[in-house]
Amino acid sequence: MQGGKRDLILDAAEKVFREKGFHLATLDEIASKAGVAKGTIYLYFKDKLDLFLSTVERRFRELIDELEGMKGRFDDPVEAISGMTDVLFKFARSAERLVRHMTPEKLRKPPPGKLGVKAHMEMVREKVFKPIEEVIGILSGCVSEGQARGGFRADIDPKLAAVALISMIRGVVFLKIGIPELGIDTAESPKQVKALFLNGIMEG
DSSP, X not given: OHHHHHHHHHHHHHHHHHHHHHHHOOHHHHHHHHTSOHHHHHHHOSSHHHHHHHHHHHHHHHHHHHHHHHHHHOSSHHHHHHHHHHHHHHHHHHHHHXXXXXXXXXXXXXXXXXXXXXXXXXXXXXXXXXXHHHHHHHHHHHHHHHHHTTXXXXXXXXXXXXXXXXXXXXXXXXXXXXXGGGOOOTTTHHHHHHHHHHHHHBOO
């Protein structure tokens, strides 16, 4: 039951954070939307920042599970990366309005309160940086596998390739939301990003 109540709070928090962003969201509104007393939130989360980061962490954990599943589904690294690109696009579209509030400046500077810089960064590292590193590790592992089989260029840094793919996907989705006037065709975006990325790392 406790896990269920925690999930209810996270569900409500994600909706409010998506709509209003971190600074304008309030624990009162989140508690009301979750159907719990405000004090109940503090049974599961230290403060609003912990709650926000926990919503992001949950999303990343779901992404990691999907990527791991995709990796196990395909023996061919090219097919695995192609499938993972679709998963990453789906994640970026569904979570962009939540994770776009995370910038290096915001993440590294604790908001006003009792939490010191060290404790703040430990929380950010555990809930955000660590899952992102896991995502990069899964992708770079596929690139390394492709290199070992001779299908991908040996001079490519697998980790840099993984970061490049993530950046391409996030950039396309962010610009679609932030500057719709550009007219980016998101229906065709996954196919084109796959071609750009794979053509850049494949041998020959």
